[in-house]
Amino acid sequence: MPVVVEGAPPLSPKPLDTPQRVRRETLRLILRSPTFILGAIVTLFWVACAFAGLEIAPYHPIDESFGFSYESPSWNHPFGLDRVGRDILSRVIVGARSVIEVAPAASLLGVTLGSFLGLVMGYFSGLVDNIIGRVIDAVLAVPFIVFGILLLTALAGGTSQDGISVSSLKLVIVIGLAFMPIVARTVRSAVLVERDLDYVQAAKLRGERPPYIMLVEILPNVMGPIVVEVTIRLGYAVFAFATLAFLGYGPQPPSPDWGSQIAEQYADISLAWWAIVFPALAIASLVVAINLIADTVQQVLDQ
């Protein structure tokens, strides 16, 4: 028997939280958060640079004809010139391209593969879960940068003195594979909560096959953590790409890529700090901006 409280609002005839309403409310909460707005502005700026860098940049990124090596910042060249006299502002703007080319694709690949693995582990549990779980433990024992180096060395073609030229596609695959285990672990624990709920039992009793139950019944209900994973992994994909490029796996000189610029000029930091600090700030601003977005999405979806 429901207890009727004096003065309580009347029970509404239909539920307020239809899926569309919930989704719209979630989106509204995310879009109104100041941290999200700040993160989105900075991220969009770099995306614009990635697409239209050559048009926005005041000079060509590999034009060496401006004057002396390591000219300090001036009105003509606000970020100064690098060792061979290239305009650093232009190089930082155009340098956004390589990372924007790789990071979103890598995070999507990693989350997709990881989600499937997590669904399989969580749904079947038992032996399958145990075996894959041990393999995942083993992979996660090595930091993903080291894992990336190992895979890239195995995949790469010829060696050169400074580094190993790696195509964007290979970087997408390797970074995606490196993220797969950690995503699988997150999705698995979300699936474990769902698998014993009535709707899954009902689907089993109806005689639905496991792939149908996993993809049509369970997947939509674990989309929250998966969306959060996409945003978090995007930040780490930028992190991984920048670090691998710095270590020599990725775009090679004279590419204006941020990580490889830092590797190329670091030895001269006492002569020309501007050649290092501006690409460094570019990387920092992009990862922090993406992280602000990820943090907002996570907070709103957790509520």
Add this chain to the structure above:
Amino acid sequence: MLRYVANRLALGFVSLVLLSMMIYAAAQVLPGNPGRIVLGREATPNAVKEFNHLLGFDRPLPVRYVDWLSDAVRGDFGANYTDGRPVTDDLVPALKRSLFLAVYAFILCIPISILAGVIAALRRGRPTDRAITITGLSLAVIPEFVLGAILVTLLGPAFLNWFPGIAGALIDASFLTKLDSLFLPALALALVLFGYIARMARAGTMEALDADFTRTATLKGLKQRQVMTRHVLRNGLLPTIAVISTQVGYLFGGIVAIEKLFGYPGVGFLTVTAAQIKNFPMLLACVLVIGVIYFVATLTGDLLTAALNPRVRLTRQT
């Protein structure tokens, strides 16, 4: 408790064996064969074949793997492809250097981040809390080499010139010289860890502040300071300290790029070099050692947590 420890040890062991299998298999995909790498382009195919046979590279993969692993367990990781010297000759000093840097980073990091976490918990929801949380979150996602480069710009030779921007091998360097040369790399690593440890300290302190025993302590008339030190901090920070050791593994990811930036020949630097010149006995040894360090650190952290918290050791028996 004993069952929990045995369980964790067994799981860790299985994962380590799996890891060794995977990296050995990955290294087999490496292009080129050892004989070609050692003897160079000019060598005749016959000489290459002879060399590979001599060193047993033409035996089946599982046989070679078992051979390699049984040597590795005894501390013998084979010889460099490049100069034939034992891998451990370079690996052991490199490992010592990396551990020195790691300990230095933790010593710089722990006091500041615990303090920040406690302050954030005490100012919960206020701007100070937001500032500490956002700063920590942001620092944790910036690549270590980027933080390192920015720190060198500010404190290194370009402006203030307080600390050097290059560490080098530091052979025969005095303890103070090491501390001075490694300050910036250690600080960069410490800043990356800051966010995580501060967040743990904040959560632990908040939980203790909300606990019934804290209310009892306040209501029975203890001084604010006594409540804080005896009840809140003691209970709030013990789990944080246990969790810190699990961060060692994370630290070793950052150490790779930081050692490369500062030219400090530790394990991370060695890993990158070995990969570049395809010196794969060294590459395997480095990756395996990093994996072992991670397992030991995680295990220590988990056991400490279990020892401090009966709920963990009694329920997590899977």
